[in-house]
Amino acid sequence: MADQFRAxxxxxxxxxxxxxxxxxxxxxxxxxxxxxxxxxxxxLVAFNVAGDRGSAHAxxxxxxxxxxxxxxxxxxxxxxxxKSGDERFSRIDNWEQLESGEPLIHGLGTVLRCEIHSKTTAxxxxxxxxxxxxxxxxxxxxxxxVYHQRGYHSIGDHSRLTV
Numbered sequence: 001m002a003d004q005f006r007a008x009x010x011x012x013x014x015x016x017x018x019x020x021x022x023x024x025x026x027x028x029x030x031x032x033x034x035x036x037x038x039x040x041x042x043x044l045v046a047f048n049v050a051g052d053r054g055s056a057h058a059x060x061x062x063x064x065x066x067x068x069x070x071x072x073x074x075x076x077x078x079x080x081x082x083k084s085g086d087e088r089f090s091r092i093d094n095w096e097q098l099e100s101g102e103p104l105i106h107g108l109g110t111v112l113r114c115e116i117h118s119k120t121t122a123x124x125x126x127x128x129x130x131x132x133x134x135x136x137x138x139x140x141x142x143x144x145x146v147y148h149q150r151g152y153h154s155i156g157d158h159s160r161l162t163v
Contacts, residue, residue, distance in 0.1 A: 017033075071108065109137065115130060115131050
């Protein structure tokens with residue numbers, strides 16, 4: 001069943017985001033392809049976090065996070081933040097820590113500043129629901145980055161289907 005499930009969702013494209021927070025060891029971040037919009041009013045999003053070590057631990061224990069919605073130009077960062085290890089932020093120089101404490105990576109399109117609303121254990125993962133308290137650079141129209149068939153892709157006018 002697990003292989004069939006992976007195959008089914010491997011064929012279901014998902015948007016790609018980087019979730020960042022500040023933990024005990026400094027800035028932390030993960031790549032997430034499970035991000036969904038839950039509600040618009042109040043603005044709620046949800047994503048899952050696998051495990052509870054390293055960056056995942058920092059995000060699960062943070063009060064506030066940033067969700068960076070990636071564009072097609074951000075594949076290298078998506079790959080970097082998908083790998084385990086604490087050295088992610090030392091490999092990039094286009095970030096700063098906001099006054100509210102979260103690490104903001106510049107040049108990634110729209111960013112959502114969120115407060116953790118709830119966390120629910122779901123098998124080996126944790127489902128995180130977050131309240132969006134601020135939208136930074138919400139006017140981005142760059143082509144989004146999606147994950148499909150174990151690889152990164154872009155969608156936009158070139159992939160638009162007519163009905």
